[in-house]
Amino acid sequence: MADVARLAGVSSQTVSRVSNGYAGVNEETRQQVLEAMRELGYRPNSAARALKRGEFRTIGVITFGLSTTGNVRTLEAIATSAAHEGYAVTLLPVAVPTQDEVRGAFSRLGELAVDAVIVILEVHLLDAVTLSLPPHIKVVVADSDAGDRYTVVDTDQAGGSRDAVRYLLGLGHETVWHLAGPEESFAAQRRADAWRAELTGAGRATPPLVRGDWSAESGYRAGLELAGQPDCTAVFAANDQMALGLLRALHERGRYVPDDVSVIGFDDIPEAGSFLPPLTTVHQDFAEVGRRCVEGVLRQMGQDTPEHGTTLVPTRLVVRDSAGAPRSR
Amino acid sequence: MADVARLAGVSSQTVSRVSNGYAGVNEETRQQVLEAMRELGYRPNSAARALKRGEFRTIGVITFGLSTTGNVRTLEAIATSAAHEGYAVTLLPVAVPTQDEVRGAFSRLGELAVDAVIVILEVHLLDAVTLSLPPHIKVVVADSDAGDRYTVVDTDQAGGSRDAVRYLLGLGHETVWHLAGPEESFAAQRRADAWRAELTGAGRATPPLVRGDWSAESGYRAGLELAGQPDCTAVFAANDQMALGLLRALHERGRYVPDDVSVIGFDDIPEAGSFLPPLTTVHQDFAEVGRRCVEGVLRQMGQDTPEHGTTLVPTRLVVRDSAGAPRSR
DNA sequence: CCATCAGATGTTTACGTAAACATAACAGGC
DNA sequence: GCCTGTTATGTTTACGTAAACATCTGATGG
Structure with a gap:
């Protein structure tokens, strides 16, 4: 900064003013300073700035x-x-x-x-x-x-989950199973809570909750289990990855989606539209x-x-x- | 820092020495300083540090x-x-x-x-x-x-691509199509180059290159096109997302993977193992x-x-x- | 017993910036 | 012509730290 000031023939404070876009600087002076900055390749030192400004x-x-x-x-x-x-x-x-x-x-x-x-x-x-x-x-x-x-x-985890469950019930499903995320997760917990609440509110039976860990692999394992439940016609998966694994398991077991089992995911990842079949899911912004x-x-x-x-x-x-x-x- | 020094009854320089784990500090003094730091909740100011150290x-x-x-x-x-x-x-x-x-x-x-x-x-x-x-x-x-x-x-884009193409040829395919990434991408370019080189090296015909933009959606569009090519039996997709879209398109058009068409991806994203069918792909570390x-x-x-x-x-x-x-x- | 030296600690200074204050030049009103 | 106010710029200082140098203490060896 001192070098710039010297070259421009002004004080370092004026350089500072130009550098910060301060108002009260003569246009001519300002141009000289800018020129000097350019010539010397001056960059304000952010450490010094931070130190001075306290942020x-x-x-x-x-x-x-x-x-x-x-x-x-x-x-x-x-x-x-x-x-x-x-x-x-x-x-x-x-x-x-x-x-x-x-x-x-x-x-x-x-x-x-x-x-x-x-x-x-x-x-x-x-x-x-x-x-x-x-x-x-x-x-x-x-x-x-x-x-x-x-x-x-x-x-709005609760709202999204409610919509998913309500939509499935609206399609005529007796009840909806839930493939939940891991216990430690707040999001998983809230999605599961909302699922349960919505079912209870609609007077439906609450099937046992199935636990995954967000991964497609865990969804696959859960899917193998669910495929064995003949009364399972609709599953709300707590995220799209698990839904993906679920789709694979159901497909392997000959349970067709959506004819035999309906699946809804959560997140709307960019790939969700390219799943087999394209995934109905809750979009998060x-x-x-x-x-x-x-x-x-x-x-x-x-x-x-x-x-x-x-x-x-x-x-x-x-x-x-x-x-x-x-x-x- | 000055406060810590005062409380510990030493100079600020000694505080600095303790704070930086400097050797020549009496153990007793050091403890006093540490105690004072704790009491005052002292945190070194990183801006000042950066300013002083120049990094x-x-x-x-x-x-x-x-x-x-x-x-x-x-x-x-x-x-x-x-x-x-x-x-x-x-x-x-x-x-x-x-x-x-x-x-x-x-x-x-x-x-x-x-x-x-x-x-x-x-x-x-x-x-x-x-x-x-x-x-x-x-x-x-x-x-x-x-x-x-x-x-x-x-x-090693080239190596991975070569392996993929070589593997497909080794399975008995006459040639391999390529679903490439966008033109602006270096990675896409190198994968395409290596694909072409490997085919040429093996004396095989080089089918026209199909362009995607990395997205599953673009893979789907390309897949619809490729499904119409009866002589297309093997596709090397430049990433897994496009491979996913490709799988969907082929499936929709009744071209079964891998019976009718073989597909290999690139990346090995965590979900690749859960595609339908699980995707053979080039793992990137x-x-x-x-x-x-x-x-x-x-x-x-x-x-x-x-x-x-x-x-x-x-x-x-x-x-x-x-x-x-x-x-x- | 003093010179020498090592270890422990204190003092001074500079890093690059911007706020606060000081100064200078000049215009306008009375 | 003097006071007041405005605009443009310069000077001083402090932000928190650590390097460089200075000082002090006590031990060792001849």
């Missing part, structure tokens, strides 16, 4: 792996929104979703150049971890039920979740007090070919 | 979208490796893969707190962009052919690519001169059920 213009994102579509899409939207607002995004991968790992990530975060954190961790691990965060760092959590302590942005996370974080940075409360992003049932009326008995 | 311990990752599995898995491995080495990862999403956008990302990068960059951009857009990078920033490129100018880490990217970046940071040259990560053909011998004529 990094960076948002940290804590996430467990990038294996699930939802996390990735949300992350992508976060990165885009953040970039749009002039914020950078720093990634904090948590290797294994254990209490210790999460705590570790949070404490690494403490020394990290970050003004705020968005946590995309659907598992029940946030509880004991709160304390280790420096107090000035703002937090938004996606996919959690910690709405009483944090700002939470979530998909991950991009919107990401945007609102960034929004929430920035809003909190404008004020001193942290917020809490939950924002729900609505879902939409995308009807394709994997669900139909049950074969008439 | 940020941060790696920037430029990537176009997070839509392709490969990019995401690579990114994940990068983040993990980097964290392991005490480096943070900052994400620089490029919204649209145009020259301007890429240039923009690179110039934003100039002001970003980053010591090195890993570019995961498979498209032909790097060429004109070189200049805008501050000279001290180290670069590693994944999935590119810029090996003469940068350190490049790539999957994205994790290894990510690791080597970080390794390359760190290595260059240890020295002054940038490197160039290409490292290839080997692939592996994963045989499942989508490819078989052609129906005897």
